[in-house]
Amino acid sequence: MTQREWEVVIGLETHAQLLTKSKIFSGASIAFGASPNVQACAVDLALPGTLPVLNREVVSHAIRLGLALGSKITPVSVFARKNYFYPDLPKGYQISQMDLPVVVGGSLRIDVNGQEKEVVLTRAHLEEDAGKSLHEDFAGPHGELSSGIDLNRAGTPLLEIVTEPVMRSAAEAVAYAKQLHALVMWLGICDGNMQEGSFRCDANVSVRHQGEIKFGTRCEIKNLNSFKFLEEAIQFEVRRQIELIEDGGIVKQETRLYDPDRGETRSMRSKEDAQDYRYFPDPDLLPVNISKEWIAQIQDLMPPLPAELRGRWQTAYGLSSYDSTLLTQDRETAEFFMELIEKIDQSMVKAAANLMTGDFAFALNRDGLRAWQSPVLPVHLAELLKRLQDGTISNKIAKEIFTLLWERGQKEPLQLEGVVDQVIDQEGLRQISDTGAIELIIDEVLLANTKSVEEYRSGKEKAFNALVGQIMKTSKGKANPAQVNALLKQKLTPT
């Protein structure tokens, strides 16, 4: 048999925990980390006689995502019961959506190593989370060894976002997951905290020979709560399936779990154990009417989307795709940047982008801060850029001033106006643009570096740069580089 190329097919189901104060069907809080069961009310415990009441904010969140993905918003959306028994599922059914989810279709554009791709979505539906089993030693009512249940998480609102099987590599899956992660945070509908489980993925993975039309049998890898695990799990699973088939075996449809310590996926349950969830519309909840007015209201308050901003900045200011992507990585950074460019001249936007993706991003990262926690505000960066524009300081000095501002700002809040000029004056960092002053420095350097001068005159171009370096050093970086270049050339050219 000839060796044929394998094609990987991946679809993702992502659970995004929605950012609300209370649960999807009860008034209990959803804050993370409380003691077991203190955030579970009668409804969450499924006490007899309790009824769910929909928290409409979760529907608004779903609509927000739908609008951002260009999806169809279902005008009458229905909640359904998914029936199964598990100790952490208090009602014996999960309220979810089956036939009429809030969000249908849509797509998300991703970038994999410079290649753009459209990931098509199937749907996004609302549902409640289950509780958590605590497998420690507890005593049951008859004194028997037992497990514990923490129902704080039960009823936490989730949006399950499902893609079509359109991704063809682990890299694409990760790019999609990252992009979606950024988007839900951008929209303010999810805090994106993967460690706390606010954003987690199930990956449906199958392989087939290149050119085949039918999909291979898929396996679902559950609960991947980091991009690294997502990538590793898919890569392992792909290898496993290919090896299995090449060794003459067949892939069984099953649910698998990824063990990050061993770097492998393990079978959790096979399709034969798959349950019949007996979905049916929940009679306790009326169908949700999503009016055009409701959608319009949300649309009006939507922030500009990252792709929109990137396009705008690239055409208006000539920013690179790389810079604009960095600047739209999260909404805070983008808003910070937008506030900055409002305060500066159009010609300085590129320099502003460089400053933000360079020194600013580095400093934030180093100190573990988010954009709006920065001690240096857009107003300060604008002042800095102005001084760069009018030639008061050089690029190099600008970096130096930024560092000084950052250090000062961390000690006490910077005053809003004039702080950059203050630093320039106090530290004597004003650029030297006076020809006479620069000539004096050049002469001093030429006298001390006769060897370099000779080398340059005998044709070694490199010696010129060495001389410029010396001049800048002597001027403590303050000499205007353009003027230094011109004057030095003049002096070295035999008259």
Place this chain on the structure above:
Amino acid sequence: MNWHLQNLTQLQNSLQQGLIDSVGLTSFFLERISQLKHLNAFLDVQPETSMAQARQADLLIREGKGGPLTGIPIAHKDVFVTKVWKSTAGSKILANYTSPFDATVVERLGLDGAGMVSLGKTNMDEFAMGSSNENSAYGPTLNPWNLERVPGGSSGGSAAAVAAGLAPIATGTDTGGSIRQPAAFCGLTGLKPSYGRVSRYGMIAYASSLDQAGPMGKNAKDCSLIMNAIAGHDPKDSSSLEKDNEDYCRHLGKPWLDKNNLVDKPLQGLRIGVPKEYFSDGLDGEVRTAVENALRAFEGLGAVCVDVSLPKTELSIPTYYVLAPAEASSNLSRYDGVRYGHRSADYKNLAQMYERSRAEGFGAEVKRRILIGTYVLSQGYYDAYYLQAQKIRRIIAQDFQNTFLECDVLMGPVAPGVAWKFSEKSSDPVQMYLEDIYTLSPNLAGLPAMSIPCGCSTSKMPIGLQIIGNYFSEARMLQIADYFQQASNWHLQQSPLLAPPASNGEVS
């Protein structure tokens, strides 16, 4: 005094005139409950709490803060959860369960609402599944009219309690006839309101899209007074109607056409639809005669009868017995032994804990309906059963709307016969299901329906007339029933346990 023979208006007057106080009334009824314990009408009585409530009610009355119901005792069907009284829904799986909150109905009737005093919780078919009370895990309630006969179900305990004078009035719930049929079997007036009228919060769910709470009392006016207290939107129940509550007494005593001086008969202009399917072969001759006599009496009051048809009446049985069990199978999943309720003492793993806890905790009829419900929702059967039943449900609702183009209300029997003897039908569940034929369709359509006494069989058992109205026409239905009761005295018939009162508990 024969306080147990007084209706709510009379009791209200007695309280206001100081002929008795709430403490006196409450101890009187508690005394009767304990004397007639063998009826098994109550599952839980907490005299101290009832008396404490009565003392508070008396305080309210003395301070002039009382309403029309303040201080009057009431019994609650055990399907409503309560903080003090156990809430078992007639099931062993909830033996000893007490709720951390009161059901909305209980709360609205209680001291923080209408000011009534709770006497305790009444017996019922387990999880409201049954038509005879024989499905209670705590033994059946006996019919006060004849202790060898069933009181009907599932609100049989409430019906017997009122019929035996153990409570002036009681709450019930009706999923397929559970207020109307026991009311008919025990000679009471019972109202199942339109779906969404009364909050289901705190009602232990059987079939959520059909369940509705309502009053069971001595007459239509008593039911109106209770409706005034319990109906109205509840933010805790999404299916409860977002409508301001209305005064259900507002039409009482006024002529149907509301043109006071221009009519000589009060119900002139009322068109009563008589569905021919409600008078089919299965109907007992005595019941037929009694219902027909009632229709003649209505004609005497000025109404006209028109023949109508509800062609899908027979299909209401299979439709109901697909949809109600489907919802029940899911609603009852929470009774799993994990968080509360019965847990088997003998299990080795999780699956066994579920299986044994539920096998030990649920009775036969409940298990049967869980099995049916699980089956009809299963993959491959869902379309054929559940979806098909939903379609017929919509047709049934539409059929009613068609008849309401020709008439204002519908009338017919509540049940094919009078209360039967214990064990007579319990061996054949299907035979039992057929008894529900006249009561199921209003639930499927969500319509209000009531039962009023209209006769008595040769076996000395009461017969009920069913009135079915269009959506939210309860006040009008009560007006009609009230006129009938002004003109007849079927509702004043007393079970042998009431008359003579001296024979308390001595009747066999």
